Structures are given as C-alpha cells and as structure tokens.
Amino acid sequence: MEISTILMRYKDSSSGHFDMQMIGTFLSFASRGDRVGLNQMLRQGISPNVQDYDKRTALHLAASEGHASIVELLLAYKADVNLKDRWHRTPLTDAKLYGHRDICRILEVCGGKDSNSDHPLTVRREEDSIEVNIDISELNLQHSSIIEQGLFGESEKVKWRGTWVVKTVIKRVFSAKVNTLLRELRHPNILQFLGSIVHGDEMILITEYLPKGNLQDILRKRLDPPTALRYALDIARGMNYLHRHKPLPIVHNNLHLKIRDNN
Template identity: 80%
Template structure:
C-alpha cells in the first residue's frame, strides 16, 4: 500500500477535493485520484459519497467511472438516501438506469417520510408530494 493511500484516510482536504471533482463533473481530476488509490466510497460529514454527488448533479460519466472503481451503489447518506434516490429526486433518468443496472436501490421508497410542522405537530406532510425543483434549503429540526 502506497503512502498516498495511507494519507488519504486522514486528509479531509483531499477527501473534499475528491468529492468536489465528483460534484463538478471533473472526470480527469477524479480519475487521477482514483488511480492514485483514493477509495471510491469515502464520505463527507453527511455520509455522502462521490456517487451521491454525481447522481445528484447529473454527471453520468462520473457515475460510470465510480462504478468501474467498485463504488458501493447503495451506501446511504445521513438522511438514509442512496445515490439512486438522489438521481430520482432530480429527475436524472439516464443515471437512474445506470444505477439500477448496477444493483442500485431507492431505499426511501420502502419508508414514507413525513415532515412535522412546528406550529401544529399533529399536521404531517408526505414529503413525496413536495416539488423540490425550485426549493431553497430547509433547516432540519432534531
């Protein structure tokens, strides 16, 4: 095992760069880091992987590259979402097909997720009915 691989495990900046390449669709930068030994399944503070980010942003060639390096197609992020769930959310049909052909599952379909309104805790919204295309960031309440 080379020294560069050992250092990747501890260098959050390198992991950040790797995930940024995936999010931006930088195939050259991502491929270089993978060739140098960066594990394809590293996760950020929200447990999101490069595959989650590429699926969310619609970068099919990045999804294919990560799968070629054996990225885990069903890792869940902090919200229990898989890369396929993200691709579906942002309507990237080509990426949905790629992920499904590689064993990807949308584990969110198995569980209904409800959002509780602060003013009336008895009122629930089925999150699957929300249109998030033009949404803004919502603070998660614990």
C-alpha cells in the same frame, strides 16, 4: 502540487483513511463532473466510497448533479452503489429525486436500490424535524478562537470529533422548518451545516470551518484571469444550486463569500 503528492501528504498511513480536506477535493471533482481529476485520484488510491460529514459519497453527488460519465467511472472502480447518507438516501434515490433517468438506469443495472420506499422524503416525524444531532460535550474549546464567519451571531472556531468546525451562538432560535432545511443543503460550494444544539435559551449552530478565510479579501487583490474565472464559476455553481433547490428555490439575500481549502 501533483495529486500523488497531495495523497501522500494527507493519507494516514496507520489507518488508510484520508482527511476531510482530501475527501472534499475528491467530492468536489465528482460534483463538478471533473472526470480527469477524479480518475487521477482514484488511480492514486483514494477509495471511491469516502464520505463527507453527511455520509455523502462521490456517487451520491454525481447522481444528484446528473454526471452520468462520473457515475460510470465510480462504478468501474467498484463504488458501493447502495451506501446511504445521513438522510438514508442512496445514489439512486437522489437520481430519481432530480429526474436523471439515464443515471437511474445505470444504477439499477448495477444493483442500485431506491431507499425512498423505506424512508419517504415527503413524510417526516416531528422528532426528526427538531433533532439535535451534536452533544455540546463533544465540542473541544481548547485552542479555540473567535472568527468572522456569518452574521447570525458570534462565531468561534472549535474542535468537534478531532475536526475544526465553527460554533455560532445565534441571536434568535430557528424554527424546526429552517433547521431541517439547513441540514438538507449539500453542495461543494455551499457552507456545510453539520448540526445544531439547543443549550438553555440559546441555539448553537455547528458549521464547516473554511480555513482560508474571507474571499472578499482575496478578491480585492489583482487576480490572474484563470483564477478569477474559477472563483466566479464556483460562486455561480453555489448560487445556482440554491436557486434550483427543490421543492422550493432558496433566494440568498445576504451573500457572504468564503473560500475552502480544497484546491
């Protein structure tokens, strides 16, 4: 399907906003360094400043992944160089964190500021570490259904602020350190953790809902070589992100694959 057709399908004509699926596709292009796909969507009218659940923009992702040409393209389309994500980080903060000096220079020339001095990444208040950022009353259980997504406990598809998410009641309470780590993971090929709720003796995790289901079922079918290669690269990108995580790598001991509806 052509990008222009997708844009017309998913754009809300009354508000000019794009839904999370469209935003996910756009941000995925930025993270992968796909200049052609990103440029086509920008030319068709998507805002360069759209944000995901964590207020991450395409500029944040391109700066984190080291895609200088994508950063330059977004700036040419007047992307806001100092938008802050949920952790108060600007694109320049991320570029410095991951050591992309060329991107730092590009952002600084365009007025980029490093928010690190105002919100040091190495210092956390105790209340931030145990933050509960979702109110259980915001979960809409109407038309909810039990799904298979993860092994921590029973998972249920519910709506949160008008968006389908997955609510999982886990069998054990995570430490504040693990909870903080989950909040900081962000990559197009990693399941997005949205928040947690302490409800009585239970810990409830709220994560992204992946509508196309279990990738294992798809992989059992005979795939044409280009599709198989695309899946393999997406899996490798997600695992590479975890293994190169700073300051400590994350070893994924129980790999369960799901597929997003981004393509």
